[in-house]
Every structure is written in C-alpha cells, then in structure tokens.
Amino acid sequence: MDAFDILEKVRLEKPVVHHLTNWVTIYDCANIVKVFGASPVMAHAKEEVADMAKIASGLVLNIGTLTVDFIDSMIAAAKSANEKGIPVVLDVCGAGATKLRDDMSFKILNSVKIDVIKGNASEVARIAGEQVATKGVDSSDVEKDLIEIAKKLSGERKCCIVITGKEDIVYGNGKGYLISNGCDMMGNVVGTGCMATSVIGAFVSVWDDIVDACAGALVCYEVAAEIANETSKGPGSFKNNLFDSAFLLGRSDVKKRIKIKSL
Secondary structure (H helix, E strand, O other), X not given: OOHHHHHHHHXXXXXXXXXXXXXXXXXXXXXXXXXXXXXXXXXXXXXXXXXXXXXXXXXXXEOOOOOHHXXXXXXXXXXXXHHHXXXXXXXXXXXXXXXXXXXXXXXXXXXXXXXXXXXXXXXXXXXXXXXXXXXXXXXXXXOOOHHHHHHHHHHHHOOEEEEEOOOEEEEEOOEEEEEOOOOHHHHHOXXXXXXXXXXXXXXXXXXOOHHHHHHHHHHHHHHHHHXXXXXXXXXXXXXXXXXXXXXXXXXXXXXXXXXXXXX
C-alpha cells in the first residue's frame, strides 16, 4: 500500500465528494477535501441529494448533528450512490451517546449499502453491539479487543471498518492495518475526526481497494497533522497549518514519517 500514490490520484482526478455531514464541522470538512485535491459538495436538501450523488465519485455521511429528516436525506443519497456504484462512507459520530443516534445509525446501515463505517472506539463498538457509552462525541474506554471488534463488524456488515484513536485500525476484506501517525494536538480541535472521514471519502472515490484507500487517507492526513504541529503555537494556528500541510504534502514527507503495519 503506497499512501502517496492514492493521494496523487486524488490530485489528478479531483473527484467530487458529496457530503451530508456535521453542521458544526462542515466548513472544515470542505476545506480539508479541497486542499487534498478533491472537490467537495455539501448538499443536504432531500429534494436534490439523489441527483447530487449521481454526479459524485463518493458519498460521505456523518450523523454528528442528526435530525430525523436529515437521516432520510442521507438514505436517499446513499440509495442513489448505491445505484451508481460509488462508495459510501458513514461516520457514526456520537453512536452510543443516545438512543436516537444508535437507532438512526442502524436505520442507515439496514437501509443501504455502506462501504466504510468510521468512528472512534466506543462509537464503533456500539455499532458492533457492545454495551458501551460515548461521552457526547468523544470516545470512552472499550475493554474488549478493538481489532477483533473491527473484524467481527466487517464480516457482519460486509464493509471496511475504521476505528480512529492513538492507533487507528482499518480492517476489511480479510486484511487490515494499524496506523500510528498523528499528534495529540488533533484532540484539541473540534472536527479533526470529521475531517478524517472526509479525507477517507476522497481517497475511496479514486481507488478500487477500499481498505488501502482508507489506510492511505489516514496516513496522509495524520502526517500532514504532524508537520502542522511542529510550527503551531496552539489549536488555532494548528488548524490553519493543517490545511497548508495537506496542500503541500509531498512523497518524501509520507515516506519519512509513515507508521503503518499490517494486521
């Protein structure tokens, strides 16, 4: 898996990545996709989501600021994406925090084909049926083996599972990766998890191997974060530097800093 090869293809093809995403972080999600070389579109209205999905190369769903009507729009967009055969990424943001979030996550998963389920440890564990609680949208401790949870859920849902944290787990189609890039400052900025989902959406839009694409997205995004952190004074400058680092990211940066191993 060559993460930079996938990034180069994103920059070359400039895929349209349709988002129905978190209203708190929508601006940052659009920006991170743009600076990595793809073309974000943030269309939420139920009346147009199916048509927008038809002109996209990938679809990102994020339940961070969910409403029941918004979930209906997500399902409509995903059905259109399924018909076109483009990948659908679902961020189960806040799953495990409330019954509504759990119910709506399962409603989406049971209504349409999802290619990537992404979340933190407690969010994904909850979707896998574990009895855990998420603290708002922040992860809580999960005592069970996260790799085994990812493998189990991947088999049940026939999709790639991405669990982000100090070490990221990517698993699907019988193979997986453990990624150790990133920096602590990411935890001090609202939206870094949502941005990671959007970068995944861009990478899976251009690469047939979805597991490699998810891993490559996290490597490139988190290496950019490491570089940004080196010249940042705090969360504000870090976020601006992150956009610059992602835009300027080169092959040598990734080759020098990548921390990934096969599972």
